[in-house]
Amino acid sequence: MSLLEVRSLERRFPVGKGWLHAVDDVSLEIREGECVGLVGESGCGKSTLVKLITRLLDPSGGQIAFDGRDIGRVPAGRFARAPERAQIQMVFQDPTDSLNPRFTAFDIIADPIRRLGQVARGGAMQARVRELAEMVGLPEVLLGRFPHQLSGGQKQRVGIARAIALEPKLLVLDEPTSALDVSVQAVILKLLDDLRRRLGISYLFVSHDLAVVRLLADRVVVMYLGRIVEAGPVAQVFASPGHPYTRALLASVPRPDRRSDQSDGRPRFRLTGEARSPIDPSPTVCRFFGRCPDGFERCEREMPMLRSDAAGHSVACHLHA
């Protein structure tokens, strides 16, 4: 059963004389307990989409159904009092910037419970925060420390404990490991994977690191200039990417087994040129046209629509059979 169902979601921002189409006709679904990876370049609309789903921004059109209720209709300013508010939580990219420097780890984790939870103060709260710290592998002695007294990995554990404190159904992870060293990244990724299995939470995992998405997500959604260009099961998208943009993304991931000065027989696939403007884009031109190595005349007169195969792998490209 699907936990989150986004249909034809749109968000436009006024800029000068026109409209910037940050999110344009986006539909996606996250099932219960599923981890969906969201990838794309900066400026592709990932963050706007996340803000729409976490209801920090109001959509310009479309629906956001969460657990069967259209939360897209609740104005962002009033969502803090909606019953779904506690069900959707977020883990941020930079654990330093996203923790209150004047709160101890204990208070940071207890804060959402105090605001939105039902746990009584005193002993019950103490026990709950300790339980959460244990779940994320944060030693209890660190609960009295302030963020600046913690390492990057420890801070991210505090951020995760805070996010799961209210037993949410959906966790939005915005580049949760990109500020961490590889040595710590592996630990945090394993922790996230373990928590999902234990608690049955669904994840929307936003990342530009495709190598990480491949390891954590069940399905992946690729965005380009506000639109979804490809979506499908991780294994299929990585093994046989259907959209030229996805192919370019995958070709850009550094691979230690492929030396830059030695050609492996095939030319390296690189994107050239600049992206089209997201301001008042033509509804009849493929957004990737101009940067696409395979673009042809039809791409300039007809916007390709997402078409799905039996396995749920969908691609928006005229060239994809």
Add this chain to the structure above:
Amino acid sequence: MSDPPIPLLAVEDLSVEFRTRGGVVRALDQVSFDVQRGETVGVVGESGSGKSVTAFALLRILDASARITSGRAVFGGLDLVTAGEAELGLQRGRELSMIFQNPRTALNPIRPVGRQIGDVLLRHANVARADVKRRAVELLAQVQIPDPARRYGAYPFELSGGMCQRVMIALALACSPALLVADEPTTGLDVTTQAAIMDLIRELALRTNMATLLITHDLALAAEHCDRIVVMHAGHVVEVAPATALFEAPRHPYTAKLVAATPHGAERLADLAAIPGGLPDLRGELPPCRYRFRCERYAPICDGPLPRVDVLPGHMVACWKPL
């Protein structure tokens, strides 16, 4: 066998300390490596391992609280450690250039980017004042900035992160340096932009036989683009090896862990290794091997002075019990 060529840069036993309120931080300890002409050498390690301090020490742009306590860094016959400011000023920007991690803060925010390139040309390149603009536009075109004549007058805030980094590269390459020090040149950029920037550096390096010292925390990136890799841990060089050998058969336990923690090779999340513990506190007494407390192979022999073992020609490991 012929004698090995004289390296373009030879760093020998370089040590750097920082005086802080909490005590003296021994950020670099006896760091040694060299860079040949035209070669790309990667310096990898976790944050706090001393990668950037090494780069900053080479250009002598360390913080005022830092002191180089020992060692030499001979670059084209000049010891960068003891050279005077006047001598250094002639080298920096001309023979020795650097690109910084955050291009937007490294560029002057209130001067058009083309003018900033022009400043370098006027200072170092013997370009006539009348030709400066034309040459700067050429350089912008060389780093594949679209519409370079228009972008000449752009301010850094008007350009994307990738474009700012291209400007930084144009600035660094304005005088065809012999050595480019690139400190995390693509961190924070998109993968597609990262690939384009790395291709660009590689291509320009090949064309002008420029050597590159690539400082990065991304082992996969280093392995793909570098000829040789220097692995640093807590201010020590723990392993130096050709990129392929380092990735396929790492000999230092720390390098092996780093390789296993890099997600690119792993099939499943479970295959990903974690490195236990963190970097040691670099203040106060430290054991000869600073990896000792995190190392699974620790034995009493490791308390002896840190060895430098050449396990193969060109493959050095600072370990008593290499893999």
